[in-house]
Amino acid sequence: MIPGPFSYHRPQTLADAVKLLSTLGDEARPLAGGHSLVPMMKLRLATPAHLVDLHGIDGLKGVRHDGNKIVIGAMTTQHELLASGEIAKSLPILHETALLIADPQVRYRGTIGGNVANGDPGNDMPALMLTLGASYRLEGPSGGRDIAASEFYQGAYFTALEPGEILSSVSIPVPAAGHGYAYEKLKRKVGDYATAAAAVMLTMAGGKVATCAIGLTNLHETPLLAADAAKAVIGSSLDSATLKKAASAAEAIMSPAADARGPIEYRKHVGGIMVMRALQRAASRAG
């Protein structure tokens, strides 16, 4: 399939990119790795008249510590996340999740900024960002602002990004030492989007769960934080009755689409199983 005609722009600064996007209006889209946008253009599901390529802008890449946060530039690729010693040490769940995205070819080009800004319920990073309590830095025509990941997703492909805004970085609070983590993803084959996936971050004290956050991917039109499911496991040693209670609390908020990945009931059922598996694996890793 061949995309419709478009003009290509390659600004050298973030300010120029914002200016271009604001001037060109609705007809313009930022281009990051292109691994979601270009397939949509080839299918003519997206027909932007202008692409504003972010690759020429310095300072949009890299992983750094800023106080008790890890800040990741939007144009950092999934491959670069996997290669980062800092991520492996401080945020191993991000490493685990990045490794479950597609295949090396996609990961060499696809960026964290594109993955979280896209708004596709099938993207893996958004639910993880909710689980980690991340926030996004947005730069726009009237300046910069920070927004919590939990307030960013408003519907399928519908986010809090205002016209002309670019997501420049993702900030993630450094998790507690000794935390347990797991990202469990069921897919039909290697390289596929999730049929259902769950992210779990927890801490244990005296053999019982002290804190817990659970995120869900592709089980609703937006990523979900399963707050009641997380509450259900606090103070427990994750016995099988508690695991089942957490799974049904999570299933209660799921409303996946019925599609080639299966009917609604099946996807909710396996979503609950992903929650139980992620809880067990996270607990086994907690110090």
Ligand SMILES: Cc1cc2nc3c(=O)[nH]c(=O)nc-3n(C[C@H](O)[C@H](O)[C@H](O)COP(=O)(O)OP(=O)(O)OC[C@H]3O[C@@H](n4cnc5c(N)ncnc54)[C@H](O)[C@@H]3O)c2cc1C
């Ligand atoms: C075969 C295949 C399998 C895949 N499997 C998975 C998978 O299992 N899990 C998964 O999570 N993803 C998967 N993906 C998607 C992949 O991870 C994409 O790279 C990612 O979703 C988008 O990142 P990108 O950098 O390619 O963004 P692009 O495709 O360039 O952009 C995506 C959208 O976000 C906007 N955008 C991009 N960057 C910014 C920014 N900084 N600020 C504001 N808006 C921005 C663009 O305008 C566009 O609307 C797959 C892709 C392919 C081709």
